[in-house]
Amino acid sequence: MAGRHTAARFEYDIRKNLTPNDIADMFNDYAEDYEQEYLNIGLRSHIVVGDFMAKVVPVEDRSRVRVLDVGAGTGLLGNELKSLGFTHIDALDPAEKMLEVSRRRDIYQRLICAFMNKNRNDDIDTDYYDYIVASAAFNEGLVPCEAFQEMIRVVKPGGRITFTVPTKFINNSDDLRNRLRPLIDQLAREGVWEVTSVALEDGELSYTHGPGVMFSLKVLVSETIL
Ligand SMILES: C[S@@+](CC[C@H](N)C(=O)[O-])C[C@H]1O[C@@H](n2cnc3c(N)ncnc32)[C@H](O)[C@@H]1O
Structure with missing residues (x-):
């Protein structure tokens, strides 16, 4: 349990005072214990996202489409998608030790050790992915709203960005509370994406996270500036 920024787990x-690099350090030091601790609280956001992907992607397409798992961590969501027949899944996460755990499971084709934020990542081509997925990756100090600009760039038109977020995490984070819903609605009005939002009841994401929402944003453009 020892490690950097343990209290912020x-x-x-406490994460409000940490930098993105601090957060990555926290997860690096957490990598070997992460899954046991999160499975102890009944984390199942990866299952919610996996179930949705199984609904929108026909079985015969799952070995063809390209998926990027943002904030992939140790690979809970990637593993879920793999069990559903998805084969081309890449992982992006700034914590190399979390990615190292996923490597042992042989889930992902490519491990991209990077932050998803407003900056362009030249290692990823524009319109490369059919789907971006993220589970438990929107919370204080994790993926910021401004990262939608880069996610839109790397998803091809017609692709989707699908993620879950507990309501209490939205309310607790200045970035998510002030920007998430307004930005999603604004970009829908501008024709950047079509929005599916699914209300999740207490217990659907974990024993402790309370109710939340799953957003699936069908991207209609190649790029946009936020
Ligand atoms: C709570 S874990 C979720 C891991 C996995 N998706 C799951 O469902 O178990 C959050 C992950 O987000 C990563 N992360 C933090 N900031 C990030 C950013 N800006 N972009 C991408 N990933 C980030 C962390 O390193 C960590 O591995």
Whole structure:
């Protein structure tokens, strides 16, 4: 349990004072214990996203489409998608030790050790992916709203960005509370994407996270500036 920023693992207010690199350090030091701790709280956001992907992607297409798992961590969501027949899945995460755990499972084709933020990542081509997925990756100090600009760039028109977020995480984070819904609605009005949002009841994401929402944003453009 020892490591850098240990107190911030489940006390999200502490993360407000951490930099993105601090957050990556926290997850690096957490990598070997992460899954046991999160499975102890019944984390199942990866299952919610996996179930949705199984609904929107026919079985015969699952070995063809390209998927990027943002904030992939140790690979809970990638593993879920693999079990559903998806084969071309890449992982992006700034914590190399989390990715190292996923490597042992042989889930992902490519491990991209990077932050998803507003900056362009020249290692990823524009319109490369059919789908971006993210589970448990929107919370204080994790993927910021401004990262939608880059996610839109790397998803091809007609592709989707699908993720879950607990309501209490939205309310607790200045970035998510002030920007997430307004930005999703604004970009829908501008024709950048079509929005599917699914309300999730208490218990659907974990024993402790409370109710939340799954957004699936069908991207209609190649790029946009936020
Ligand atoms: C709570 S874990 C979720 C891991 C996995 N998706 C799951 O469902 O178990 C959050 C992950 O997001 C990563 N992360 C933090 N900031 C990020 C960013 N800006 N872009 C991408 N991933 C980020 C962390 O390193 C960590 O591995």
